[in-house]
Structure formats: structure tokens, C-alpha cells
Amino acid sequence: xxxxxxxxxxxxxxxxxxxxxxxxxxxxxxxxxxxxxxxxxxxxxxxxxxxxxxxxxxxxxxxxxxxxxxxxxxxxxxxxxxxxxxxxxxxxxxxxxxxxxxxxxxxxxxxxxxxx
Amino acid sequence: xxxxxxxxxxxxxxxxxxxxxxxxxxxxxxxxxxxxxxxxxxxxxxxxxxxxxxxxxxxxxxxxxxxxxxxxxxxxxxxxxxxxxxxxxxxxxxxxxxxxxxxxxxxxxxxxxxxxxxxxxxxxxxxxxxxxxxxxxxxxxxxxxxxxxxxxxxxxxxxxxxxxxxxxxxxxxxxxxxxxxxxxxxxxxxxxxxxxxxxxxxxxxxxxxxxxxxxxxxxxxxxxxxxxxxxxxxxxxxxxxxxxxxxxxxxxxxxxxxxxxxxxxxxxxxxxxxxxxxxxxxxxxxxxxxxxxxxxxxxxxxxxxxxxxxxxxxxxxxxxxxxxxxxxxxxxxxxxxxxxxxxxxxxxxxxxxxxxxxxxxxxxxxxxxxxxxxxxxxxxxxxxxxxxxxxxxxxxxxxxxxxxxxxxxxxx
Numbered sequence: 001x002x003x004x005x006x007x008x009x010x011x012x013x014x015x016x017x018x019x020x021x022x023x024x025x026x027x028x029x030x031x032x033x034x035x036x037x038x039x040x041x042x043x044x045x046x047x048x049x050x051x052x053x054x055x056x057x058x059x060x061x062x063x064x065x066x067x068x069x070x071x072x073x074x075x076x077x078x079x080x081x082x083x084x085x086x087x088x089x090x091x092x093x094x095x096x097x098x099x100x101x102x103x104x105x106x107x108x109x110x111x112x113x114x115x116x
Numbered sequence: 117x118x119x120x121x122x123x124x125x126x127x128x129x130x131x132x133x134x135x136x137x138x139x140x141x142x143x144x145x146x147x148x149x150x151x152x153x154x155x156x157x158x159x160x161x162x163x164x165x166x167x168x169x170x171x172x173x174x175x176x177x178x179x180x181x182x183x184x185x186x187x188x189x190x191x192x193x194x195x196x197x198x199x200x201x202x203x204x205x206x207x208x209x210x211x212x213x214x215x216x217x218x219x220x221x222x223x224x225x226x227x228x229x230x231x232x233x234x235x236x237x238x239x240x241x242x243x244x245x246x247x248x249x250x251x252x253x254x255x256x257x258x259x260x261x262x263x264x265x266x267x268x269x270x271x272x273x274x275x276x277x278x279x280x281x282x283x284x285x286x287x288x289x290x291x292x293x294x295x296x297x298x299x300x301x302x303x304x305x306x307x308x309x310x311x312x313x314x315x316x317x318x319x320x321x322x323x324x325x326x327x328x329x330x331x332x333x334x335x336x337x338x339x340x341x342x343x344x345x346x347x348x349x350x351x352x353x354x355x356x357x358x359x360x361x362x363x364x365x366x367x368x369x370x371x372x373x374x375x376x377x378x379x380x381x382x383x384x385x386x387x388x389x390x391x392x393x394x395x396x397x398x399x400x401x402x403x404x405x406x407x408x409x410x411x412x413x414x415x416x417x418x419x420x421x422x423x424x425x426x427x428x429x430x431x432x433x434x435x436x437x438x439x440x441x442x443x444x445x446x447x448x449x450x451x452x453x454x455x456x457x458x459x460x461x462x463x464x465x466x467x468x469x470x471x472x473x474x475x476x477x478x479x480x481x482x483x484x485x486x487x488x489x490x491x492x493x494x495x496x497x498x499x500x501x502x503x504x505x506x507x508x509x510x511x512x513x514x515x516x517x518x519x520x521x522x523x524x525x526x527x528x
Contacts, residue, residue, distance in 0.1 A: 001283050088285035089235060111282045 002043065002112035003084050003092040008076040009105025011050050028100040036084065041095050045082035076105050083112075119164035126172045127156055132251050134176045136223035139230075140286055141177070141209045142184050145248070145276045150187070155180035177215040181205075224249075225288050225340045228333075231275075232301040233284050240275035241304045243268050249336075250329050260326045261311060294343070295401070302349050302405060305333050309353050313360075327357055338392075344399030348406025351392035355412035358385035370517045374421035386416045404440035407432055426456040443474040447481055459491040479508035483518060490525065499525055 014022065029047075036042040054070045070077065082099065086092035089109070096107045131152065138148035155176045169175040185202045192199030213219070231244040242261075246252045254272065258265040278284065289297040312326030334350035362376040371377075393413045396406040411432045418424040433449035446469050454462020466485045475481035486501035499522065506518040 088283040089233075090285050090287070090289070093235075 001086060001088065001092075002114075003086050003089075003096075004110050004112060005082045005084060005092075005096045005099060006078055006108040006110065007080045007082075007099060007101045007105065008074075008108065009079050009101045010075060011077050011079060013104065025100060032098055032100060033082075035098070036082070036095055039095075041084045041086060041091075043083040043085055045080065047080040048078060051077040079105070119168060120160065122168050122172075123156065123159045123163060126159070126176070130173045130176065131156070132227075132249060133173060133220050133224060134180065135248065136227040137177050137215050137220050138180050138184070140223050140226060141181050141214065142205060143286070144280065147184055147188075148180075151180035151184035152176070154183040154187075158183070173220065174212070174215060177220075178212065181209060221340060222288065224336065226286050228301055228337065228340075229288055229297060230279065230284060230286050232297075232304045233279070234297070234300045235282065235284060236275050236278060237271075238304070238307070240271045240278075241300065242307055243271045244275045245304050245333070246308065246329065247272055250333065252329070294341075298341075298343060298345065301337070302345060305330050305337070306349060306353075306405070308333070309356075313356060327353070327360075331357065344396045344402035345405050347392050347399070348396040348402055348409050351389045351396060352405050352409035352412060354385045354389035354392070355409060355416055358382040358389065358416065364513065368513050368516070369520070370513045373415060374424075378419065381416070389413060390416060404436060407436040407439060411436070424455070426452055430456050443469050443472070444478070444480075447475060447478075447484060451484055454488055454491075459488040463488040463492065477508055479505040479510075479514070479518075482508065483521075486521070490521075495525055495527070 033042065033045065051070050055066060055068060056071050057064060057066045084092060084095055086095060092109050096109050099107050101107065135148055135152050138151050139145055142148045142151060158179050159176065185206050188198045188202035192202065228249055231248055232241045243257055246257045247254065254265045254268045258268045309327050309330035312330065331353050334353055337346045338350050358381050359376060362380040363371055365371060390413045393406065393409045396402050397410065411429055414425055414429050429452045433452050437445050437449055447466065450462045450465035453465060466488060469475055470481060470485065482501045482505035486498045486505060489498035489501060502518055502522045506515060509515050509518055
């Protein structure tokens, strides 16, 4: 079964990190990605650019509105995701709890709806 | 015994085991429940004519499995995927060793861990455990938790949907994950127990049953999984339960531990609880439940309140504060220190905890402070703290108790 691991964290923490700290953190992410490729869990994943680059659109009664920013302002922002293949929720949670941001932000694990 | 009575007796003794195994074989809670009911209906038809089978449980599992596969095949006319699933289930569970005695006991543990999966809300964990593991009806659960049957039913439906859609597996966690997952299970059991134990007089009848149910669950867990904390929790529940008759007056008014009539304590439960505490303490992995049980055991072994070994209780609290740091544990430790070293020593600690602001809205912190002030003769402070406690207390017996203390306070 496929699960999407949505990574939420406070983007501002990057500003307070030294270059060495940021490099070490990115290194952890690269290592994690390698590990879940080896274990066969990895299907895909990406980091997202900061939330200030986000644009939200909605169409009501045929009228399109376009606004700057995310759908909702929150303390933690969606910063990236992994799409994984896991045996069941326990397996998916085992993978998700090794995502580096679990220690500072939070990971939402959602099963993918399959339509056949 | 009439065959019909036998079916009833088997239902009471075995229906939870049969259900737990059918959930594994059929991979779905609702399908398993339907299969189990069909199996018992078949038993009512067949057993009077053909005699009760040698192994009624195995007969019920096998019949339920067969009925479920049959029903899926019939429905396959409308949903082809069901037919395929039926064939898969049939092939995967063909061997009767899939429901031998050991497999069945493992299934009970699987069921408990699944109902108490941390991905479900605590409310759902409790409702699902009482429904599926204990076999209570939604009406019984609703009465015990003072809520509506539709609320309970909705919680159970949502939990089952999540189990299915997020694919929460039907399994006992791996060895390394057991301590963390067991925490959730024990928390659910203790929550059920406390709902029954802290009940006020009016509804004490149904809610008392809840404590009994929690103790039954605790026994089941201790049989299935001999972890120190499982045994410790069972001991803790038994030792609390042993005081039930003495802790409220007929009017429903609470009686504090030091004022309870100790001849009304249940000796049988105390003996069992104390033996379990000793057993749990010999295990290396004991934790907060065992330590709380050990404290309860020291109280239980004191013939009178004055005989209480406060030094030992303070020692146990010292360990508990490290094992499970929380302001409530610190508060209880302060009360024990007050008994060992005098009220002034206890009050200094209570004031320090309240000073941190953590227990500001916890009525027991204020009533503990009031009590210590009273014993020190600081009546104005005592009055203020009792009043603060009364403003925060919600349970009727506790409110009556605080009102009484206020009335009895000499003028300052």
C-alpha cells in the first residue's frame, strides 16, 4: 500500500542555522533517502520551496481568484513529502519516524486512495 | 445441560476468542462479527440435534469462516472483487492449525494491540476495546461513560474505518516496539478502571462494572504477556479496588485513606495485589504502574493509618518521580513527605509546585495545600485554598467533601 508522508516544520529555523548545521541536516536527509531506496520503500519525494513562494487559487461561480501564500497560515508549514510503499501502517510509521524533521516538526502519514 | 444452555455458556466463555481469530482469518472486523453471529446461529440449530462438538471453539471458528466465505461468494454476483477475495481467504486459511489453541491466544493479544493502536484516538481505543475485547454493547459503554449510544457507535465505526483504510495491521508489535505500544494498552485499561473507580454514588452500579471489566482485562493481559508493568497495573487496580467499600459512605461522601475503616478493605484482593507487586518488582522492566502499586501495597499492609511506613512511601515516590516525572506525582510525594517530616516540609514543596503554575487549575493541589495549612493552624490560608479547590472540583462527592472541610474549619 502507498502512503504519503507530509513533512511539516517551521521554515524559520533554517534562518537560525549555521551553514555547517544546514549541511549536516541536508546530509541526514540524503542519507535517509538512500536508506529507503535500499529498503525498497521509496517511490518518490521532494522538498518544497518556502511557503512565501506559494500561490493559492480557487474558482467560485466561474470566477477564478488567485492569492499569494498557502491555503492556511500555520506555525508549521508543508516543506516536503515522501511517497512510500509500505506493508501496512506500522511499516509506514517505522519509515516516517526516521525522517529527520520528526525531531523538530511533524510528519503526517496518509494512505493513498487507489481507484480501480 | 440443555444444548441451548451450552451454546449460551460457550458464547459467554468463547465468543471473544472466536471473534479475535475470525478477524485474523477474514481480515475485517465487521465481516468477522457477522461470521461469528452466523456461527452461533448455526450452533443453536445443529448442537441440539447432533450433539455439542468436542472442541466447540474450533467448530465455531471453522463454521464462521465457512459462512463468511459463502456469503462473500453469494455477494460476488454484485461485486466481483468479493469473489476473488473469498478465494484468497479460503486458500490462505485452509489449514485448521490456523485456529489451534496457541494461535487463538495470540489472536486475543493481536486484537488488544489493534484496538489500542496509537493511531486511533484515546476515546476510540477505549470504546473499541470494550466493544471487541470485552464484548460490551455500545449501550453499556455509553451508560458507563455518560454519553449517548450513537456517539459510542460513531467512534467505533470511525475507528474500524481507519483500521481498514489506513491498513492498521492485525498483529502483536515486534519485541523492540512492545514497551512503547504496551504503554497505550495499559493506559486504556487504567482509563477504563478509573472511570469506574472515580464514579459518584448515583451511577456507581454501572460504573463499578467498568472497574471489574478493567481488572478482567488486566488479568487477560497478564496471562498473555508477562511483562512487569502488566502485572504492576493489575496489582495497582486490585489494591485500589480493595478499598472500594471503605472509600465512600452510604451517602456517597468520600472517606480519605487515613479515615477509612480498614476492616472493610477486601483482604483477598490485598493479598493478591501484594503478591503481584512483589512479582513485578523482581522483573527488571518495572515502571510507574508497579511503583504506584508498591505504594498502594505499603498502605494496604498498615493495620492503622498511624502504622503507615511513610519513610518507605517517600522512598518509592522518589523513584517514581524519576521514572515518571509529573507535577501530580510530585504533589503526592509532597503529601507523603508531610506525613514523614511534618506539614511545613510538605507545604514548602506544594507551594513550589504551585509557584511553577503547572497545577494551578488542579483542584487536588489546592485541597492538599489547604489541608497542610489547616494542620499548621493557618486557617485563613486553608480557607482560601479550600475555596479555590471547590471552585475547580467537578465530581459531586469531591465537592461535598470540600464543602464539609470548609464548614469544619475553625474561624481564623
